[in-house]
Amino acid sequence: MLGKTLSGRYHIVQHLGGGGFGQTYLAEDLQLPSNPLCVVKQLKPKSTDSSTLQTAKRFFDREAEVLYKLGNHDQIPRLLAHFEQEQEFYLVQECIEGHDLKQELPRGKRLTEAQVIVLCQDILQILEFVHQQHVIHRDIKPANIIRRRQDGKLVLIDFGAVKEVTTGAINPSGNTSFSVAIGSPGYMPNEQLGGKPQFCSDIYAVGVLGIQALTGLSSSQLPQDLRTSEILWRDKWLHNMPPQQVQTSLELADVLDKMVRYDYRQRYQTVTEALQAFEQLTMVYCGSTTASISEVSFTESADPFEPTATYPRLPLVSDMPTDTMESKELTQALHSQQQPTSKTLGNLSDGQIADETITPLVSSRKKYRKLIAIGGGIVASVSLAFGIYHVYGYTMSLAESQWVQRISLSKTLPGDSNSFSPVAISPDGKTLASGSEDGTIKLWDLQTGKLRNTLKRPPSSDKRSKAVRAIAFSPDGKSLASGGEDNGIKVWNLDTKTLLHTLSEKSYWISALAISPDSQTLVGGNADGYITIGNLRTGELQNFFAGHSIIVNSLAISPDGQTAVSGSDDNTIKVWEIKTGQLIHTLTPPDSRRVFAVAISPDGKTIASGSEDGVVRLWNLGSGKLIQSLPVGSASINVVAYRVDGHTLVSGSRDGTIRLWDVRTRKVLRTMPGHSEPIYSLALSPDEQTLVSSSKDETIKIWRVP
Numbered sequence: 020m021l022g023k024t025l026s027g028r029y030h031i032v033q034h035l036g037g038g039g040f041g042q043t044y045l046a047e048d049l050q051l052p053s054n055p056l057c058v059v060k061q062l063k064p065k066s067t068d069s070s071t072l073q074t075a076k077r078f079f080d081r082e083a084e085v086l087y088k089l090g091n092h093d094q095i096p097r098l099l100a101h102f103e104q105e106q107e108f109y110l111v112q113e114c115i116e117g118h119d120l121k122q123e124l125p126r127g128k129r130l131t132e133a134q135v136i137v138l139c140q141d142i143l144q145i146l147e148f149v150h151q152q153h154v155i156h157r158d159i160k161p162a163n164i165i166r167r168r169q170d171g172k173l174v175l176i177d178f179g180a181v182k183e184v185t186t187g188a189i190n191p192s193g194n195t196s197f198s199v200a201i202g203s204p205g206y207m208p209n210e211q212l213g214g215k216p217q218f219c220s221d222i223y224a225v226g227v228l229g230i231q232a233l234t235g236l237s238s239s240q241l242p243q244d245l246r247t248s249e250i251l252w253r254d255k256w257l258h259n260m261p262p263q264q265v266q267t268s269l270e271l272a273d274v275l276d277k278m279v280r281y282d283y284r285q286r287y288q289t290v291t292e293a294l295q296a297f298e299q300l301t302m303v304y305c306g307s308t309t310a311s312i313s314e315v316s317f318t319e320s321a322d323p324f325e326p327t328a329t330y331p332r333l334p335l336v337s338d339m340p341t342d343t344m345e346s347k348e349l350t351q352a353l354h355s356q357q358q359p360t361s362k363t364l365g366n367l368s369d370g371q372i373a374d375e376t377i378t379p380l381v382s383s384r385k386k387y388r389k390l391i392a393i394g395g396g397i398v399a400s401v402s403l404a405f406g407i408y409h410v411y412g413y414t415m416s417l418a419e420s421q422w423v424q425r426i427s428l429s430k431t432l433p434g435d436s437n438s439f440s441p442v443a444i445s446p447d448g449k450t451l452a453s454g455s456e457d458g459t460i461k462l463w464d465l466q467t468g469k470l471r472n473t474l475k476r477p478p479s480s481d482k483r484s485k486a487v488r489a490i491a492f493s494p495d496g497k498s499l500a501s502g503g504e505d506n507g508i509k510v511w512n513l514d515t516k517t518l519l520h521t522l523s524e525k526s527y528w529i530s531a532l533a534i535s536p537d538s539q540t541l542v543g544g545n546a547d548g549y550i551t552i553g554n555l556r557t558g559e560l561q562n563f564f565a566g567h568s569i570i571v572n573s574l575a576i577s578p579d580g581q582t583a584v585s586g587s588d589d590n591t592i593k594v595w596e597i598k599t600g601q602l603i604h605t606l607t608p609p610d611s612r613r614v615f616a617v618a619i620s621p622d623g624k625t626i627a628s629g630s631e632d633g634v635v636r637l638w639n640l641g642s643g644k645l646i647q648s649l650p651v652g653s654a655s656i657n658v659v660a661y662r663v664d665g666h667t668l669v670s671g672s673r674d675g676t677i678r679l680w681d682v683r684t685r686k687v688l689r690t691m692p693g694h695s696e697p698i699y700s701l702a703l704s705p706d707e708q709t710l711v712s713s714s715k716d717e718t719i720k721i722w723r724v725p
């Protein structure tokens with residue numbers, strides 16, 4: 020087969036595998052530019068007599084239709100073609116680059132409970148779609164789930180249905196008799212073995228996979244009760260749990276057990292039911308399903324049922340983890356994010372500015388002449404107005420979920436020819452500022468969208484671009500700082516609308532800005548990687564040093580005003596002590612990708628970063644350790660901002676969409692399309708009722724909670 024060209028188009032370059040059902044090959048598509056890779060599945064009918072072949076052909080066409088429909092799901096390979104050649108049938112599928120879960124879950128490697136929950140949920144979500152198309156997969160196992168390299172998502176491959184073409188499972192009338200069991204030992208429940216697969220047979224396979232991931236045992240090692248035929252695993256496993264953790268473990272064990280019941284009628288009957296059970300678990304686990312599977316190390320042990328075995332796992336709400344560093348950090352982050360601080364809850368009235376503010380942050384990057392900014396994100400707490408309630412110790416707010424659902428596009432302002440216009444909202448929530456190509460700053464009435472004032476720089480004979488690339492309101496509302504391609508940071512008096520002073524005039528152009536919560540200190544990031552620290556009030560330059568080797572794209576200051584965080588095109592995030600300019604940590608996202616956005620959580624403990632690879636990452640600000648990754652897709656994350664609750668993150672991407680995240684569940688709560696070009700700047704009003712986005716499409720959009 021190697022070297023052969025099928026259907027005049029698919030040039031076979033590699034044998035990938037195969038068995039009784041046929042062979043799988045890697046091929047190049049000669050008819051498309053740059054000959055992209057695809058996967059060709061060759062299916063050989065068992066018998067070649069003409070009536071069987073005819074029936075097989077009909078069946079094959081029908082199954083191809085189903086696969087074609089399934090391929091509409093992002094996590095199922097697209098069917099590119101199907102054809103018959105020399106009495107053999109061929110399916111051509113999209114090639115998914117990545118690695119399969121068999122590699123991720125070799126024997127002896129175990130995931131934490133939280134990771135197992137995420138894994139099962141991810142698979143079940145794909146399966147929900149499959150079942151909606153009235154298809155039973157019939158061969159769910161780690162080898163048939165690929166983690167796609169491009170975005171870290173799971174992709175389900177190898178649908179068992181097509182195998183009927185080759186097994187002779189088709190009776191002469193063209194129907195499937197299911198007399199031959201299709202599936203893989205260890206993952207096939209009894210009824211499937213008997214040729215009568217049900218939808219919940221797939222749920223069984225996901226349950227086995229979950230138990231396997233939790234215990235480190237391969238599916239064939241899982242002991243069975245000889246009397247009841249149930250899989251025996253939980254008692255021994257739970258036996259090794261510290262007593263205070265057993266309650267949580269029981270909940271997960273119950274769900275997995277119900278998925279793998281011997282009698283299919285006792286299992287969850289639908290994927291939706293199983294998903295609901297997992298949803299409940301995420302509450303039990305205090306939102307700790309945020310773990311990123313690929314970034315957590317595993318504990319190896321030959322026999323996880325040995326009493327000495329330690330299980331990396333996350334704790335109950337009330338417990339601190341005792342095992343892996345990752346789970347410690349993850350849990351600390353979750354604990355700190357889920358509980359509003361007493362100050363946030365108790366001391367603030369509407370409109371008052373919290374100490375736990377989202378630091379004003381404005382930034383930009385030169386290479387693509389684009390600007391990334393979160394402007395004036397000073398956030399007053401509205402938690403008092405929101406009814407906070409507890410479910411399984413997990414702090415939830417009804418208002419939080421309403422906010423996510425209700426925020427919608429209210430107005431579109433004409434943008435400036437500065438397609439990377441930075442935006443910021445004043446601390447009183449009344450004024451929207453936007454930076455222009457001509458060096459002016461426009462002040463808009465945020466409510467009506469009317470232009471109120473224009474801050475104009477003094478006339479200059481300098482012919483270089485004056486485009487404003489970063490702006491930030493001071494939290495006291497008295498001044499506004501701006502920086503851009505004409506060098507130096509300008510500080511404007513907002514009462515008189517005049518220029519107060521220019522800091523660091525000789526430095527290379529300014530690409531990012533942030534002001535400390537006490538409105539005293541200004542931090543600027545330069546296009547050549549330098550960092551400027553100055554006194555906002557006096558204009559005095561306090562420090563100027565080479566922070567990065569290339570453009571600083573984004574800056575944030577911690578709520579206590581002590582620490583600055585910068586993200587750069589040099590692929591690093593740096594944490595600085597503002598007073599001394601001393602470097603505390605250098606954080607490097609895996610795969611060395613440019614960092615376009617940084618933000619600090621309202622409790623000052625977590626850094627969120629957005630980078631070129633479309634991944635939002637959360638880091639422990641204190642230790643500099645990576646806590647988790649939230650892959651969004653291939654589009655770069657240009658801007659990130661925290662809501663005051665500390666667990667909703669707003670991101671703006673290159674694909675023009677805004678995404679709202681729950682960092683605890685690692686889930687995108689909502690995707691808000693609206694811009695036709697990349698978003699480079701976001702600003703959240705202090706009462707969080709208004710979100711402003713600015714894009715290369717030369718519009719500024721105002722989103723409101725009605």
Ligand SMILES: Nc1ncnc2c1ncn2[C@@H]1O[C@H](COP(=O)(O)OP(=O)(O)OP(=O)(O)O)[C@@H](O)[C@H]1O
Nearest residue numbers: 035036037038043058096112113114115119176177
């Ligand atoms: N769409 C795809 N994209 C990338 N790799 C694929 C795709 N489909 C199959 N593969 C890979 O090709 C190899 C062979 O797959 P295939 O499922 O056809 O055979 P198998 O796993 O050897 O046998 P069986 O069908 O009995 O499970 C596997 O490594 C699988 O991961």
